Amino acid sequence: MGARAAAIEATRARVLEAAATLWARRWYDDVTLQHIAEEAGVSVQTVVNHFGGKDGLADAVADRLASQAAVNRQAPTGDVAAIVATLFDDYERHGDATVLWIAQIDRVPAAARAAAHARGQHRAWLDRVFADRLPAPGPAREHALNLHYAATDVALWKLWRRDLGLTRADAERAMRDLLTSIDPRKRNHE
Structure with a gap:
């Protein structure tokens, strides 16, 4: 160059x-x-x-932050504690800004585009790091991914850390417990 x-x-x-x-x-x-x-x-x-x-x-800022998040979110498949710690590292650094942007998606097109992109990236990340526990492709896998998405969403981090004032350790434990409780391998299917 x-x-x-x-x-x-x-x-x-x-x-x-x-x-x-x-x-x-x-x-x-x-x-x-x-x-x-x-x-x-x-x-x-x-x-x-x-x-x-x-x-x-x-749009350029959103792309830059998304690519940084993808690089920073390296976690071994199936290691729930490492996955949660990785996610919390990201949320502790960028969670407040993410929540601020999400609050603006209805009136700021760039925020809406960034949120849509981030949702897709988060879902793909969940598909990768929880690959060992997710059912084969189909409706059961989509259901399991939806549960994992809800259990790891930034809004839940905000609830625990900002609204309820939990320590990081307690919030991480809560997320680990939630993820363990929704493990499709441990639930009875109806």
């Missing part, structure tokens, strides 16, 4: 980081391109040149 290309990529990364930082703490509508440009140390025109505007930037 040449020096010019490296400088362009560094500028782009600064803008993405600035936007992600601001949107992690504030409502989408409360953050302007000027705020993002100032945080990144660039002009508004530079932001527009790189991303086309606020929605394009929001």
Whole structure:
């Protein structure tokens, strides 16, 4: 990569980081391109040149965060304790920002797109890390995946950690217990 290309990529990364930082703490509508440009140390025109505007930037931030989440969520298949610890590492870092974005999906198209993408990634991750316990493809597997999704959703993390004030250890134990209770291999099927 040449020096010019490296400088362009560094500028782009600064803008993405600035936007992600601001949107992690504030409502989408409360953050302007000027705020993002100032945080990144660039002009508004530079932001527009790189991303086309606020929605394009929001989509790029969502893509960046999704790819980081995929890299950070490495857990061995079937190890419930490791899976939960990995998930909590992610939620402790990004859960509050995720909850803030989810609260905006009905009025911010970029947040809705990001949430849809994240839901698909989370489901695929669950399919991979719980592959040892999920039934063969079909309705039973879909049901089991839906249960695992509900048991590991960021909203449940928020309930335990933020609303009920559980310690991380207690919240992790609760999630492990819930996941153990829904293990399809241990339940009677009707």
